[in-house]
Amino acid sequence: xxxxxxxxxxxxxxxxxxxxxxxxxxxxxxxxxxxxxxxxxxxxxxxxxxxxxxxxxxxxxxxxxxxxxxxxxxxxxxxxxxxxxxxxxxxxxxxxxxxxxxxxxxxxxxxxxxxxxxxxxxxxxxxxxxxxxxxxxxxxxxxxxxxxxxxxxxxxxxxxxxxxxxxxxxxxxxxxxxxxxxxxxxxxxxxxxxxxxxxxxxxxxxxxxxxxxxxxxxxxxxxxxxxxxxxxxxxxxxxxxxxxxxxxxxxxxxxxxxxxxxxxxxxxxxxxxxxxxxxxxxxxxxxxxxxxxxxxxxxxxxxxxxxxxxxxxxxxxxxxxxxxxxxxxxxxxxxxxxxxxxxxxxxxxxxxxxxxxxxxxxxx
Amino acid sequence: xxxxxxxxxxxxxxxxxxxxxxxxxxxxxxxxxxxxxxxxxxxxxxxxxxxxxxxxxxxxxxxxxxxxxxxxxxxxxxxxxxxxxxxxxxxxxxxxxxxxxxxxxxxxxxxxxxxxxxxxxxxxxxxxxxxxxxxxxxxxxxxxxxxxxxxxxxxxxxxxxxxxxxxxxxxxxxxxxxxxxxxxxxxxxxxxxxxxxxxxxxxxxxxxxxxxxxxxxxxxxxxxxxxxxxxxxxxxxxxxxxxxxxxxxxxxxxxxxx
Numbered sequence: 001x002x003x004x005x006x007x008x009x010x011x012x013x014x015x016x017x018x019x020x021x022x023x024x025x026x027x028x029x030x031x032x033x034x035x036x037x038x039x040x041x042x043x044x045x046x047x048x049x050x051x052x053x054x055x056x057x058x059x060x061x062x063x064x065x066x067x068x069x070x071x072x073x074x075x076x077x078x079x080x081x082x083x084x085x086x087x088x089x090x091x092x093x094x095x096x097x098x099x100x101x102x103x104x105x106x107x108x109x110x111x112x113x114x115x116x117x118x119x120x121x122x123x124x125x126x127x128x129x130x131x132x133x134x135x136x137x138x139x140x141x142x143x144x145x146x147x148x149x150x151x152x153x154x155x156x157x158x159x160x161x162x163x164x165x166x167x168x169x170x171x172x173x174x175x176x177x178x179x180x181x182x183x184x185x186x187x188x189x190x191x192x193x194x195x196x197x198x199x200x201x202x203x204x205x206x207x208x209x210x211x212x213x214x215x216x217x218x219x220x221x222x223x224x225x226x227x228x229x230x231x232x233x234x235x236x237x238x239x240x241x242x243x244x245x246x247x248x249x250x251x252x253x254x255x256x257x258x259x260x261x262x263x264x265x266x267x268x269x270x271x272x273x274x275x276x277x278x279x280x281x282x283x284x285x286x287x288x289x290x291x292x293x294x295x296x297x298x299x300x301x302x303x304x305x306x307x308x309x310x311x312x313x314x315x316x317x318x319x320x321x322x323x324x325x326x327x328x329x330x331x332x333x334x335x336x337x338x339x340x341x342x343x344x345x346x347x348x349x350x351x352x353x354x355x356x357x358x359x360x361x362x363x364x
Numbered sequence: 365x366x367x368x369x370x371x372x373x374x375x376x377x378x379x380x381x382x383x384x385x386x387x388x389x390x391x392x393x394x395x396x397x398x399x400x401x402x403x404x405x406x407x408x409x410x411x412x413x414x415x416x417x418x419x420x421x422x423x424x425x426x427x428x429x430x431x432x433x434x435x436x437x438x439x440x441x442x443x444x445x446x447x448x449x450x451x452x453x454x455x456x457x458x459x460x461x462x463x464x465x466x467x468x469x470x471x472x473x474x475x476x477x478x479x480x481x482x483x484x485x486x487x488x489x490x491x492x493x494x495x496x497x498x499x500x501x502x503x504x505x506x507x508x509x510x511x512x513x514x515x516x517x518x519x520x521x522x523x524x525x526x527x528x529x530x531x532x533x534x535x536x537x538x539x540x541x542x543x544x545x546x547x548x549x550x551x552x553x554x555x556x557x558x559x560x561x562x563x564x565x566x567x568x569x570x571x572x573x574x575x576x577x578x579x580x581x582x583x584x585x586x587x588x589x590x591x592x593x594x595x596x597x598x599x600x601x602x603x604x605x606x607x608x609x610x611x612x613x614x615x616x617x618x619x620x621x622x
């Protein structure tokens with residue numbers, strides 16, 4: 001039985017070494033075959049042509065803290081447009097002296113988000129902290145109580161507005177999307193039809209037109225004298241829009257569940273809600289984390305569309321600065337800055353989703 | 365099967381019926397899958413159902429806890445008739461344990477959580493008590509040391525034993541087994557059958573869809589043969605295997621007992 005005789009010797013054998021050291025790595029990964037070699041050379045050439053000039057522009061020749069006039073004479077980037085207008089870009093028309101209030105509200109939000117990252121903290125105290133935090137943030141923005149000067153919501157703008165629209169938009173759209181997905185799977189005809197009609201109608205319309213409708217058509221339908229806050233209307237449009245997309249993503253996850261999971265849950269006597277909440281959704285939602293986060297990221301970026309109904313979100317405040325004659329023409333710098341802010345938001349979302357996926361995949 | 369682990373089937377059964385099925389029919393679309401089933405199961409009775417695939421045996425036991433809906437006739441479980449009344453269905457499901465061919469454990473929950481889910485949410489048992497019960501049944505299926513693991517980390521045989529323990533945690537009056545060993549690797553079949561034999565020794569009412577004829581011989585009070593949606597014949601294992609009445613039964617037995 002020579003087949004079996006080898007087993008005792010196998011322990012000492014290691015997998016064959018393919019490449020050694022840096023040279024080995026380069027050879028194996030960059031220059032294996034003529035096509036990859038050409039690709040490597042072309043890429044290097046491209047990087048050589050683009051990266052150093054960019055560094056020269058962004059850092060070496062740039063000016064950081066000057067007037068617009070000085071900028072025009074400098075060869076590099078004019079970061080002064082950011083430093084001189086930072087507070088307007090960040091806070092828009094919020095009264096200058098009171099801008100510590102939105103700043104504090106944002107800090108509270110970030111602290112809460114930071115603590116919410118860790119699933120170990122997902123307990124009652126955190127929920128209370130969020131309720132208290134939302135109340136305080138609202139109070140800080142609006143004022144009108146405890147000797148804080150009231151600030152009209154028409155004056156809200158910049159990053160706080162973007163965060164308000166996206167954080168509320170995403171947290172409200174997600175559960176609504178899940179409910180819609182479940183509704184679309186429902187055995188009850190009326191509910192199913194309703195959900196399908198809703199999802200297909202909303203998906204058939206661009207967000208921009210929903211925003212227009214919320215700002216122009218919707219007020220016409222209200223009885224005279226009744227007005228609904230413009231931000232709230234935009235918020236609703238974003239929630240309704242995102243929820244329809246989330247619903248379809250979640251439905252994909254639900255369809256991935258085997259019949260056996262439903263049957264096992266039912267056979268131990270769980271009712272519909274318990275089956276969904278305890279057995280089906282935890283698994284289905286986990287499967288769809290990547291597309292869900294894609295959806296949320298795109299919704300986050302789509303909040304910038306509120307410019308078209310004249311809300312001063314981050315993008316709009318930046319554009320406003322650019323229309324100032326002193327700073328006209330420095331749009332590259334301004335948009336790079338805004339892009340960095342958006343990137344930080346999106347990147348931390350996708351980072352977190354990757355972390356969550358890893359945590360939830362234990363036991364698979 | 366070990367001689368000492370076999371269960372005496374000669375004991376006197378109580379006359380009390382726990383499941384009554386009266387002229388029950390079911391269709392899948394136009395396909396008449398169950399064609400007039402009549403069956404009375406007594407308390408502590410152990411029934412093994414065999415028959416060719418597509419004969420309706422799985423569908424029959426799935427009707428008992430309403431995973432499938434029957435369209436004509438009556439099914440009465442422990443005095444409760446199965447109707448569209450969702451409360452009755454949930455009550456019966458809590459009384460009737462079910463073990464599936466593919467185990468169907470909840471992969472996102474640990475073994476212990478798999479076992480306590482039903483007691484905590486359906487029976488409203490306090491968590492601590494539910495965990496103690498769960499550990500008791502995990503001991504019973506010889507797998508207590510795996511309580512903290514997840515289903516994906518267990519072998520098929522272990523998973524099926526966990527599935528049995530999960531049903532037992534609900535303290536069911538009847539256990540249904542839907543081909544519990546047919547998805548298992550051969551070397552794992554025995555560990556699952558042994559657990560089922562122990563269960564039988566304790567007097568659990570069991571209906572088992574299985575082709576494990578050794579198990580049927582040593583454990584069942586009655587063996588039923590189904591074909592084309594009907595119960596063709598049912599008898600004590602001795603009579604069933606040594607003296608089958610119908611040609612279809614004889615043919616089937618000759619095919620599976622080589």
